Amino acid sequence: MDIVETIANTRDLIAQTRAAGKTIGLTPTMGALHEGHLSLVRRCRKECDFSVVSIFVNPTQFGPGEDFDSYPRTFDTDCAACRDLGVDLIFAPAPEEMYPRENLTWLDVDTIGDHLCGAARPGFFRGVCTVVTKLFNVIQPDIAYFGEKDAQQLAVITRMVADLNLPLEIRGCPIVRESDGLAMSSRNQYLDPEQRRQAVCLFQALRHAQQLIENGQTDTTALIDAIKTIIEKQPQARIDYISIVDRNLMQPLVKIDRPVRIALAVHLGPARLIDNIAIDPPINNKHSIRQ
Amino acid sequence: MDIVETIANTRDLIAQTRAAGKTIGLTPTMGALHEGHLSLVRRCRKECDFSVVSIFVNPTQFGPGEDFDSYPRTFDTDCAACRDLGVDLIFAPAPEEMYPRENLTWLDVDTIGDHLCGAARPGFFRGVCTVVTKLFNVIQPDIAYFGEKDAQQLAVITRMVADLNLPLEIRGCPIVRESDGLAMSSRNQYLDPEQRRQAVCLFQALRHAQQLIENGQTDTTALIDAIKTIIEKQPQARIDYISIVDRNLMQPLVKIDRPVRIALAVHLGPARLIDNIAIDPPINNKHSIRQ
Numbered sequence: 001m002d003i004v005e006t007i008a009n010t011r012d013l014i015a016q017t018r019a020a021g022k023t024i025g026l027t028p029t030m031g032a033l034h035e036g037h038l039s040l041v042r043r044c045r046k047e048c049d050f051s052v053v054s055i056f057v058n059p060t061q062f063g064p065g066e067d068f069d070s071y072p073r074t075f076d077t078d079c080a081a082c083r084d085l086g087v088d089l090i091f092a093p094a095p096e097e098m099y100p101r102e103n104l105t106w107l108d109v110d111t112i113g114d115h116l117c118g119a120a121r122p123g124f125f126r127g128v129c130t131v132v133t134k135l136f137n138v139i140q141p142d143i144a145y146f147g148e149k150d151a152q153q154l155a156v157i158t159r160m161v162a163d164l165n166l167p168l169e170i171r172g173c174p175i176v177r178e179s180d181g182l183a184m185s186s187r188n189q190y191l192d193p194e195q196r197r198q199a200v201c202l203f204q205a206l207r208h209a210q211q212l213i214e215n216g217q218t219d220t221t222a223l224i225d226a227i228k229t230i231i232e233k234q235p236q237a238r239i240d241y242i243s244i245v246d247r248n249l250m251q252p253l254v255k256i257d258r259p260v261r262i263a264l265a266v267h268l269g270p271a272r273l274i275d276n277i278a279i280d281p282p283i284n285n286k287h288s289i290r291q
Numbered sequence: 292m293d294i295v296e297t298i299a300n301t302r303d304l305i306a307q308t309r310a311a312g313k314t315i316g317l318t319p320t321m322g323a324l325h326e327g328h329l330s331l332v333r334r335c336r337k338e339c340d341f342s343v344v345s346i347f348v349n350p351t352q353f354g355p356g357e358d359f360d361s362y363p364r365t366f367d368t369d370c371a372a373c374r375d376l377g378v379d380l381i382f383a384p385a386p387e388e389m390y391p392r393e394n395l396t397w398l399d400v401d402t403i404g405d406h407l408c409g410a411a412r413p414g415f416f417r418g419v420c421t422v423v424t425k426l427f428n429v430i431q432p433d434i435a436y437f438g439e440k441d442a443q444q445l446a447v448i449t450r451m452v453a454d455l456n457l458p459l460e461i462r463g464c465p466i467v468r469e470s471d472g473l474a475m476s477s478r479n480q481y482l483d484p485e486q487r488r489q490a491v492c493l494f495q496a497l498r499h500a501q502q503l504i505e506n507g508q509t510d511t512t513a514l515i516d517a518i519k520t521i522i523e524k525q526p527q528a529r530i531d532y533i534s535i536v537d538r539n540l541m542q543p544l545v546k547i548d549r550p551v552r553i554a555l556a557v558h559l560g561p562a563r564l565i566d567n568i569a570i571d572p573p574i575n576n577k578h579s580i581r582q
Contacts (some may be wrong), residue, residue: 007456104401105420105454111395129396130455137456164421165298165395165428 001083003090006136014140015174017088023159026141028132030188031055031074033081036176041085043173052139053082053092056098067270072186077241083134091139098134108200109163110158112250116263117274118148118153120240125156133166139291141168144277149175149183151261151276155250175275176201183275190271196290198234202228202275205230209262218256218281220244240272241267247278256281294381298429301382303430308379311339316433319322319423320333320397322346323363323477327467332376333435334464339434344373345382345426347389352418358561364479374427383429386472389425400447402455405542405556407443408565411531416447422446424457430457440466440474442552442567446541466566468494474566481562489525490559496521500553501570509537509547509572522557530549531563547572 003012014165017024025048044051045208053080062068071090074094106126112118113125145153155174161170176184181203182196191199206228217223224242231237242264244253253260256279263276295301308315316339318331334437335342346369353359355376365548366383375379396416404416427435437445445463449499451463472494482490496518503514516531522528533555544551547570554567 011458101453103454104403105451106399106401107396108399109396134454134456137458140458162392162398163394163425165425167302167428167431 001079001090002081003085003092005093005097007093010138012088013089015137017050018140022219023143024048024050024052024054024139024141026054026135026139026144028056028135028144028146029053029078030057030071030186032074032189033073033078034176034184034186034188035281036149036184037086038064038081039176040084040147040173041087042217043171044143044145045086047171048141048143051085051087052089052091052141053078053087054135054139056091056093056131056135057128058098058131059095060099060103060130061124063121063123066121067187067190072189073276088146091135098131102132107133107160112159112248113152115157115240115245115252116243117265118152118156120265125153128153129156131161132166133160136166136168143169143171145171145173147175148276148278149185149274150252151278155248159248171209182208183273184284185273187271191268195236195269195271198236199271201231201234201237202264204264205264205277206262206277210277213256213279214282217281220253220256223256223262227262227264231264234268237285238267238270240267292370292378292381294370294383295509296383296385297388298384301380301429304380305429308341308541309431315339315341315431316364316428317343317345317426317435318457319345319347319350319426319435319437320369321362321477322363322369324369325467325475325477325479327438327440327475329372329376330467332373332378332465334462335434335436336377338433338462341380342376342378343380343382343430343432344369344378345430347382347384347426349389349418349424350386350423351390351421352415353356354412357412358478358481361390361481363480370418370537375414382426384493385407389422394421398451403441403539404447406536407532408532408533408556409443409447411556416444420451421442422576424451425458426551427459430573434460434462435493436464436465437571438460439463439567440476441555442569443460443541448453450539455516472498474564476564478562478564482559485525486560486562489527492525492528492562492563493523493555493557493564496555501568504547504570505573507573511544511547514547518553518555521556525559527559529558531558 002202025044027044029037057071107129118125158170180200209223227242244262245259260281261278265274316335320328348362370389398420410418448460471488471491500514518533535553538552550571552569556565
């Protein structure tokens, strides 16, 4: 496994790999790798000849007062985990390598990035799209892997790749959860034991809403209220957003009349946690027969 | 020479070319090719194994009320000229091929694109950067050629390529002029004979300013006034902007104390004409000796 810090050396390795006729897969990460990331890396290994993991805590996607400085950095452990999985190349640039001068060029994806985390974290998707495009241009992968945990990010990047004719395919991978249902996240390590116990409320609330939809509830206001009630039972939980959106454009819906995603963000002590669940509306037999 | 209208077929041809180890050059155009374009194409032919010309009148860089509908389209003549020069591939997509759905993804280059044409034509560089990135992602050229006539566009795209680590090189080519000095432009054909006679004032004014700088004038306000006086002598000329900027960030300067570009845009009847000239400040011997 090569660990490369410069764009020039990475380009050389990629050119050799490409010349050898190998397909290239990329899993972009900010490090602090957990089982969620590793599930992407495993899939990348299985589907591509040459597996690249990028590890870069991207300053341009953090807002003022966010956790850029304190974001967990566990580089040696990350490298060991990647080596165990048979990764071929870790691209781990310093911020000065990725941003050697003031960055003036920015990518924006309208509409899809407007709500949810886009509204809660102004500039977040602009930073994500810009750095992801830079990584794509350096690594030139055939396939790139992203987790459904960051569902809005996945939707934004998928649309960006389509709109810009980027010559690669985006593959989304399912959320990996702890045994009690908490979605794996590098930010879970910010939680103290009591916050960790309360954190399960995100998934519990999502599962409860799923149950209500399966039982016929189609009113999103009622569903959001039900979710709110569950989360607010946890004394330290502070809701950032709860939203029920369509899966392509991530626009809030009034009624469950198509495949939806319920997405939420909750502050728990020092951590801002996000989670989501994709739900298809139950088949209404009466209507199906009529049509 | 292949003339291809679809992205898929273009990608196939490019993949074959790449597999044969050939370097690929791209000259992006909106058609209505004149000697300015053809100078880019000739250089591309000389420097690259495989020469691509794209012909696409890009709707997203025209503002409301601008000349998208009336922009000259001379496809057959353009193809004949490219064939004569030995072009290998013309990529000529329909708007629906380039924009098959509502485009949500946009590129912006801060600062460089703010003044001059960026201020006069809001959204212009956003449209240019977005379509050029799309063309780069489809053709994947090693080198792309742009004219210095559109000096701000060249500066914006050069910075975009650097900021985004796009794997290609941008080469700028000198302005080609008519015998009286008028910069070649597809929009010159909008001019009636009288306007065509008046249009030479753009270049005359630029040359006059160059003379003043060579004679020691460093005050940009005085230079702009001198340019204005020459242009306003032409009864149909209506000045859009006259600006003296640095060559990298295209920011207006108060004093000629570094290499500059004088750029101007002038309406003449139905045409909005632009022109510019790069000028190095004369070497001041007194200062040179002192340092």
